[in-house]
Amino acid sequence: MGRIAKLGVFCAAMIPQGINAAVTFAIPSKVGDGGHSYAPLDPAPLGISFEFFAFPSYLTNVTATNQCLSNWKDLTGVWPPIRIGGTTQDRASFDASTSAYVVYSVANPADAPMTLTFGPKFMSLAGTYPGSVVVGLNRGKNNIDNTIAAAKVAVAEVKNLLAIELGNEPEYYPKDGQPIASGTWNPSVDASSQVDWNIRVGSAVGKTNIIQAGNWNQAPPQWGAAQLIAKENATSKQYVRHYAHHNYPGGDIQKLQSHSQTASNVRSMFAADVAAVKQQTGKEYVLGETNSVSGGGAANVSPTFGAALWTMDYALRLAATNISRTYFHHGTVGNCQYCFWGRYSMGAPYYGATAAVALTAGARTIAALDDGSTKDGVYVVFDGEGRALRVLLLNSEYYAGGGARRGAQVFTLTGLGAVGEVRAKRLTGVSSLARVDRGDAISFGGQKWTDGTCVVAGKEVFETTRVENGQAAFEVKAAEALLVYLR
Numbered sequence: 001m002g003r004i005a006k007l008g009v010f011c012a013a014m015i016p017q018g019i020n021a022a023v024t025f026a027i028p029s030k031v032g033d034g035g036h037s038y039a040p041l042d043p044a045p046l047g048i049s050f051e052f053f054a055f056p057s058y059l060t061n062v063t064a065t066n067q068c069l070s071n072w073k074d075l076t077g078v079w080p081p082i083r084i085g086g087t088t089q090d091r092a093s094f095d096a097s098t099s100a101y102v103v104y105s106v107a108n109p110a111d112a113p114m115t116l117t118f119g120p121k122f123m124s125l126a127g128t129y130p131g132s133v134v135v136g137l138n139r140g141k142n143n144i145d146n147t148i149a150a151a152k153v154a155v156a157e158v159k160n161l162l163a164i165e166l167g168n169e170p171e172y173y174p175k176d177g178q179p180i181a182s183g184t185w186n187p188s189v190d191a192s193s194q195v196d197w198n199i200r201v202g203s204a205v206g207k208t209n210i211i212q213a214g215n216w217n218q219a220p221p222q223w224g225a226a227q228l229i230a231k232e233n234a235t236s237k238q239y240v241r242h243y244a245h246h247n248y249p250g251g252d253i254q255k256l257q258s259h260s261q262t263a264s265n266v267r268s269m270f271a272a273d274v275a276a277v278k279q280q281t282g283k284e285y286v287l288g289e290t291n292s293v294s295g296g297g298a299a300n301v302s303p304t305f306g307a308a309l310w311t312m313d314y315a316l317r318l319a320a321t322n323i324s325r326t327y328f329h330h331g332t333v334g335n336c337q338y339c340f341w342g343r344y345s346m347g348a349p350y351y352g353a354t355a356a357v358a359l360t361a362g363a364r365t366i367a368a369l370d371d372g373s374t375k376d377g378v379y380v381v382f383d384g385e386g387r388a389l390r391v392l393l394l395n396s397e398y399y400a401g402g403g404a405r406r407g408a409q410v411f412t413l414t415g416l417g418a419v420g421e422v423r424a425k426r427l428t429g430v431s432s433l434a435r436v437d438r439g440d441a442i443s444f445g446g447q448k449w450t451d452g453t454c455v456v457a458g459k460e461v462f463e464t465t466r467v468e469n470g471q472a473a474f475e476v477k478a479a480e481a482l483l484v485y486l487r
């Protein structure tokens with residue numbers, strides 16, 4: 001109601017029932033214009049994190065994995081980055097003598113092992129991946145000789161090794177009974193430990209710029225990069241390639257998919273820590289592990305289309321905040337609510353993630369045009385010549401389905417230039433609650449990905465919209481997004 005009252009130019013009668021008054025965004029005529037904050041884009045800003053013990057299963061025993069990753073490579077020309085790690089990296093010991101990828105036993109296949117070993121073949125398998133790889137190793141057990149032995153094999157075998165992590169979410173070491181935290185353990189003690197391990201592991205493998213440092217889940221500044229950097233000296237610094245943080249925002253679907261909530265989470269959690277890293281080191285900041293709800297996801301939240309909208313919005317908001325890459329976590333095969341794919345079914349979040357990949361494909365720069373205060377998100381990307389390439393429009397209003405009236409938002413874009421029309425692909429689902437594994441309709445540009453294989457199905461559908469005087473209007477329903485191709 002407030003919107004309509006404020007926009008005097010619109011006569012209420014002109015606005016179809018259920019559609020909010022239009023919101024207008026000007027597309028910058030070139031990168032840097034319009035007083036927006038711009039961030040450089042990684043060639044592949046969306047990545048996948050595989051839980052350490054489950055990584056060999058994902059690569060050798062889950063058919064969809066290779067196809068789901070190669071679908072993104074087809075869009076961007078670059079294989080998505082992967083990270084191998086998680087809680088079980090700090091439960092794992094290297095065993096040079098085993099010919100297996102991993103050795104462990106669990107009472108129930110839905111469980112993660114409490115302890116495991118892995119052999120050189122684990123790293124050889126990681127070395128077959130054509131995209132960049134981050135390998136997470138153990139610090140919790142406080143057995144640096146074993147970790148150095150593993151790191152040497154990682155360096156030798158993983159040809160696209162981007163970085164090594166030394167410990168996952170170390171703030172939880174006391175709770176997990178990890179030996180390294182048997183005395184006092186706090187951000188300062190952990191930072192000193194990271195500084196020490198970075199030097200000892202980095203020098204043992206004879207490589208600088210090799211460590212992905214940080215890797216906490218608890219919020220900065222307490223558990224953040226800035227306090228770690230303050231502890232580093234020049235020797236330690238040279239081994240750090242970049243800094244990483246984790247995050248699982250949680251909440252119900254309504255809260256999770258809310259754009260203002262996502263924008264506020266990214267701003268309050270990361271903006272200052274990212275800026276500190278940029279200013280003090282000039283290095284990258286990545287989201288090393290994330291997904292909707294911690295602990296494998298929540299059954300009534302993580303597999304939904306609302307979570308797909310969050311996945312897309314979150315990845316883009318992070319990218320627009322100078323976070324270079326975001327790795328969405330994949331846990332125990334067969335017990336993973338937030339996974340993008342599994343053995344038998346696709347997860348709705350893959351649809352949102354793919355829309356984000358399609359927006360950023362081949363682009364060099366991203367900016368958020370909205371201020372994060374409403375349900376409406378607008379992201380624009382620019383090519384190497386600084387020209388606006390694509391725009392993504394998100395209406396994050398929750399829609400529960402069940403025959404209720406579905407709201408819609410009209411986005412008016414100006415500054416589109418002298419083009420007659422633009423094309424767009426729609427990301428849609430029957431409701432925020434829609435799930436692929438329940439047979440609910442979800443699609444991106446009219447297409448789906450086949451359960452079990454991740455092969456695309458259906459004809460690609462582009463909508464066309466007329467542009468007049470450099471301006472066009474797009475309707476985006478509640479819980480929908482539209483990817484507009486400007487050239």
Ligand SMILES: *[C@@H]1O[C@H](CO)[C@@H](O)[C@H](O)[C@H]1NC(C)=O
Pocket residue numbers: 037038039040278320321322
């Ligand atoms: C990203 O970092 C660059 C410097 O590396 C800075 O110029 C730019 O303003 C930053 N963008 C945002 C959105 O913070």
Ligand SMILES: *[C@@H]1O[C@H](CO)[C@@H](O)[C@H](O)[C@H]1NC(C)=O
Pocket residue numbers: 057061
């Ligand atoms: C592959 O997955 C199936 C189904 O869960 C399982 O029975 C089999 O042991 C797995 N094989 C390997 C090599 O992990």
Ligand SMILES: *[C@@H]1O[C@H](CO)[C@@H](O)[C@H](O)[C@H]1NC(C)=O
Pocket residue numbers: 195196199233234235236
């Ligand atoms: C940095 O600290 C380590 C001890 O943690 C020390 O061995 C090294 O010499 C120091 N480097 C510099 C440049 O002070």
